[in-house]
Amino acid sequence: MWPEVGLTKLDLANYLIDAGEAFVTANGNRPVSLQRYSGNIEGEMFFSKNPPKGAPEYVRSVPVTYPSARSHPQLVIDEPAAAVWAAQMNTVVFHPWASRANDPDNPDQLRIDLDPQPGTDFDDAKPAALELRTVLEEAGLTAFIKTSGNRGLHVYAPIHPKHEFLDVRHAVIAAGRELERRMPEKVTTAWWKEERGTRIFVDFNQANRDRTIAGAYSPRAVPTAQVSCPLTWEELDNADPAKYTIQTVPDRLAKVGDPWASMHDHPGDIDVLLKWWDRDVKNGQGEMPFPPEFPKMPGEPMRVQPSRARKPEE
Known part of the structure; x- marks a missing residue:
């Protein structure tokens, strides 16, 4: 194989x-x-x-x-x-x-994929993961960490299964935006690759149904x-995915042992993250693009990369 x-x-x-x-x-x-x-x-x-x-x-x-x-x-x-x-x-x-x-229909895990973009690597994802842990703790969630098995890191938080996928996606976007505000030179939530630069991408679309x-x-x-x-947070600093x-x-x-064995013993709620989402929407940060195979969603911007978008005539 x-x-x-x-x-x-x-x-x-x-x-x-x-x-x-x-x-x-x-x-x-x-x-x-x-x-x-x-x-x-x-x-x-x-x-x-x-x-x-x-x-x-x-x-x-x-x-x-x-x-x-x-x-x-x-x-x-x-x-x-x-x-x-x-x-x-x-x-x-x-x-x-x-x-x-x-x-x-109701996720019991909030998952955030930290994806290093060209010019960044696994070590660049580490400080982003640590700050994301703090963001989630401030939202009342307990974060768990694992290597992606390649260049990135995955951060999970157990949650009560009382929200549908769209709500959990919005919670992930809210957490990602908060992380981006704290680390604007290192982290991005930009869906279009041409806008990401050499930063760690918070891949919010992995929170969708069937993604x-x-x-x-x-x-x-x-x-x-x-x-x-899966790792303990104490292991992250010296972690090497090749090991x-x-x-x-x-x-x-x-x-x-298994650092994730007791993950679901104490699930949390995404209510705080959804309040952050509502706050961001009121401040003009609304829905983000969905994957191309999804039907057009309410409030979604155009699925056209910015460099190809039609500019209004001057």
């Missing part, structure tokens, strides 16, 4: 067994999209969301509604055996929803078989 380092599908399956408890704790009981490859990670990539014919009994599905308003059953990974089954189909990356299988990021302990399709690895691979993470779990 990872030809550069000589790791095979069997190595992937063994990893999913060895890290199985933590993997299922993080990703189980959630609709999940499978990022699959033809042959290995250098082959064609494609996604599977719906259960194929002949899936074993221990692989279940749950009906979900997509942004198009179409409903369809989506896979759920509830045990290591189901993850291994997915690996047999050349699944490398597991993308769980932010909501539970029994309540797919997902690699799950905790999911392998990534990078040459060295890195894993999206967390399918070969090293099982030993790490055996030695230090």
Whole structure:
């Protein structure tokens, strides 16, 4: 599966067994999209969301509604055996929803993807993540951190599942804007790449329905078989994403345990963030662009990058 380092599908399956408890704790009981490859990670990539014919009994599905308003059953990974089954189909990356299988319309996780833009790297994302932790604490939320498995960082906060995806998206935008105000030279919420510069992008659109990021302990399709690895905040300063691979993470779990094991013991509310959103709307900062596959949304600006937008005649 990872030809550069000589790791095979069997190595992937063994990893999913060895890290199985933590993997299922993080990703189980959630609709999940499978990022699959033809042959290995250098082959064609494609996604599977719906259960194929002949899936074993221990692989279940749950009906979900997509942004198009179409409903369809989506896979759920509830045990290591189901993850291994997915690996047999050349699944490398597991993308769980932010909501539970029994309540797919109401997220129980607020997720913020800190994405380094060209000219920045993993180390540049660290101070942004630390300040974001403070922002979320001020909003009454407890933040958890993990590597993306590549160049970025993912910050999660457990929340009570009482808001729909659009509300959670607005909460993420509010947090991102507050972070941007505090670190304007380092952080941006600009959707259009031409406006981001060499800053860390807060990818707010990953908070939408059916938009997902690699799950905790999911392998990534990078040459060295890195894993999206949960960390303690104390570990962040010295963290190096290259250290967390399918070969090293099982030993790490055996030695230090799972930093996210108790994440959902004390969920918070996004009410403060939604007040920030309302304040920003009143101050002229309203809705942001949605992904291109979404229907046009109320209050959304034009989905045209600024350099191509038609300028009014003078």
